[in-house]
Amino acid sequence: QVQLVESGGGLVKPGGSLRLSCAASGFIFSDYYMSWVRQAPGKGLEWIAYITSTSDTIYYADSVRGRFTISRDNAKNSLYLQMTSVRAEDTALYYCVRDGVGAMPDFDYWGQGTLVTVSS
Amino acid sequence: QSVLTQPPSVSAAAGQKVTISCSGSSSNIGNNYVSWYQQLPGTAPKLLIYDNNKRPSGILDRFSGSKSGTSATLGITGLQTGDEADYYCETWDTSLTAVVFGGGTKLTVL
Numbered sequence: 216q217v218q219l220v221e222s223g224g225g226l227v228k229p230g231g232s233l234r235l236s237c238a239a240s241g242f243i244f245s246d247y248y249m250s251w252v253r254q255a256p257g258k259g260l261e262w263i264a265y266i267t268s269t270s271d272t273i274y275y276a277d278s279v280r281g282r283f284t285i286s287r288d289n290a291k292n293s294l295y296l297q298m299t300s301v302r303a304e305d306t307a308l309y310y311c312v313r314d315g316v317g318a319m320p321d322f323d324y325w326g327q328g329t330l331v332t333v334s335s
Numbered sequence: 336q337s338v339l340t341q342p343p344s345v346s347a348a349a350g351q352k353v354t355i356s357c358s359g360s361s362s363n364i365g366n367n368y369v370s371w372y373q374q375l376p377g378t379a380p381k382l383l384i385y386d387n388n389k390r391p392s393g394i395l396d397r398f399s400g401s402k403s404g405t406s407a408t409l410g411i412t413g414l415q416t417g418d419e420a421d422y423y424c425e426t427w428d429t430s431l432t433a434v435v436f437g438g439g440t441k442l443t444v445l
Contacts, residue, residue, distance in 0.1 A: 250434065259337070260372070260380065260423050262434035274432055310379060317385035319427045320434050321370040325379040 217241040217324045219311045224329030227301055235329055237294040237311030245289035248314035250322065251296050253307035253331075261307075264296065265320065279305075301333045338363060339424055339437035346443040347414055355409045355440045357424030363435055367427045369407040371400055374421045374439075383422075384409065414444050 223235040235251070250265045264285035265274040273285055284297040294311055308328040315323030340358040347353040357369065371384040382391050384400035387407065399410040407424055424437040 259421075259439040260374075260425075260436045262425075262436060265434060274434075276433055277431075315382065315385060315391070317368060317370065317389070319368040319370070319386070321368075321382060321385035321425070322372070322380070323382045323385070323391055325381070327379060 217313070219313065219324055219326035221309060221311045221326045221329035224309065224331045226332045226334060227298075228335050229302060229333055231301055231333075232297070232299045233301065233331060235296040235298065235309055235311075235331070237296075237326060239292045239294065239311075239313075242313070244287075244292040248320070249285075249287060249294045250312050250314060250320065251285060251294075252310045252312050252322065252325075253305075254310070254328075255304070255307040258307075262320075265314075266294070298331070301331075303333050305331060306333045307331060337438040338428060338431070338435040339426070341422075341424060341437035341440045343438070344441045344443065346445055348445045349414050349416065351414050352410065352412045353414060353442065355411075355422050355424075355442070357407045357409070357437045359405050359407075359426065359435075361405060362430035363405075363426050363428040364402065364407055365405040366429060369400065369402055370425045371398075371407075371409045372423045372425065373418075374423065376420070380423065411442070416444050418442060419444050 282300045311326040312322040313324040368386045372380040374380040387402040388400045
């Protein structure tokens with residue numbers, strides 16, 4: 216069965232860096248586009264980054280562009296999010312999500328999330 | 336402020352039908368497909384509807400989606416207490432070159 220398992224979250228100081236990882240299994244990872252979606256405590260969903268299967272196209276939300284970098288390693292079935300210059304407003308549960316079979320980005324599988332807390 | 340506008344909350348009695356609206360513009364809903372997600376308390380979101388009105392395998396036909404112009408609607412029939420959750424619409428915004436979510440709608444089953 217499809218599994219997405221995030222790791223790497225934790226407490227980080229403002230201005231610091233953190234690298235999130237997502238281990239994928241149960242499907243051919245290299246066939247799928249992937250994204251990161253986050254959810255601040257008590258708030259709604261916010262998409263933050265998207266990467267195609269071959270990494271040839273990447274999109275970012277304005278809120279993280281220039282600070283976060285999405286990447287993937289198809290040989291390791293892994294997705295990454297490098298976070299730099301983090302801010303208090305980056306505090307959230309970060310989900311690794313798979314883009315499904317629809318014509319538009321639609322997220323058919325979600326991980327359980329990894330919590331990032333930005334605080335001094 | 337979300338690019339897609341949803342009502343913060345809706346409610347209906349058990350066994351009844353409810354609809355949740357999602358309003359956007361020509362740069363998003365008007366020219367792109369819409370997806371809907373259900374997020375039960377304390378859990379990750381689950382895809383309910385994609386491509387406006389398609390259901391993934393395992394999603395009951397109590398859930399339906401439609402789109403007209405720059406608005407989309409999620410319908411849920413035969414409401415159950417287990418349907419109490421937050422519901423989000425989502426689509427691609429061509430002008431922003433970004434995925435956009437609605438602000439979410441909390442469903443209460445009376």
